Amino acid sequence: LDVVVEGSAVPVTDVVRLERIADAYNGKYGDLFGFAVRDGAMFGADTSDPALVFELDATKGFAFGKGDVFSQTRYRF
Numbered sequence: 001l002d003v004v005v006e007g008s009a010v011p012v013t014d015v016v017r018l019e020r021i022a023d024a025y026n027g028k029y030g031d032l033f034g035f036a037v038r039d040g041a042m043f044g045a046d047t048s049d050p051a052l053v054f055e056l057d058a059t060k061g062f063a064f065g066k067g068d069v070f071s072q073t074r075y076r077f
Helices: 015-029
Strands: 002-011 036-038 041-043 054-065 071-076
Touching: 015 036, 015 041
Parallel strands: none
Antiparallel strands: 002 054, 036 041, 054 071
16 A cells, blocks of 8 residues: 655644654664754754654545555545
8 A cells, every 4th residue: 555645744843742752763763763852853862963853734645555456545634
């Protein structure tokens, strides 16, 4: 199944939300990325550049089924 979602990408700057995202990554991947939130941004363990975090404000989506029978579906949000 292939999925395409269209909409506007909005930067996430809320510290509480960034901390939840960093915790989720660190919980799943351990120290691989080592995300931490400081100065209102999310940073990886080995960089001084902030990670860009976006929220998608979805307006429509498409799903394409593959295999013996091909299909497609459109969604509106």
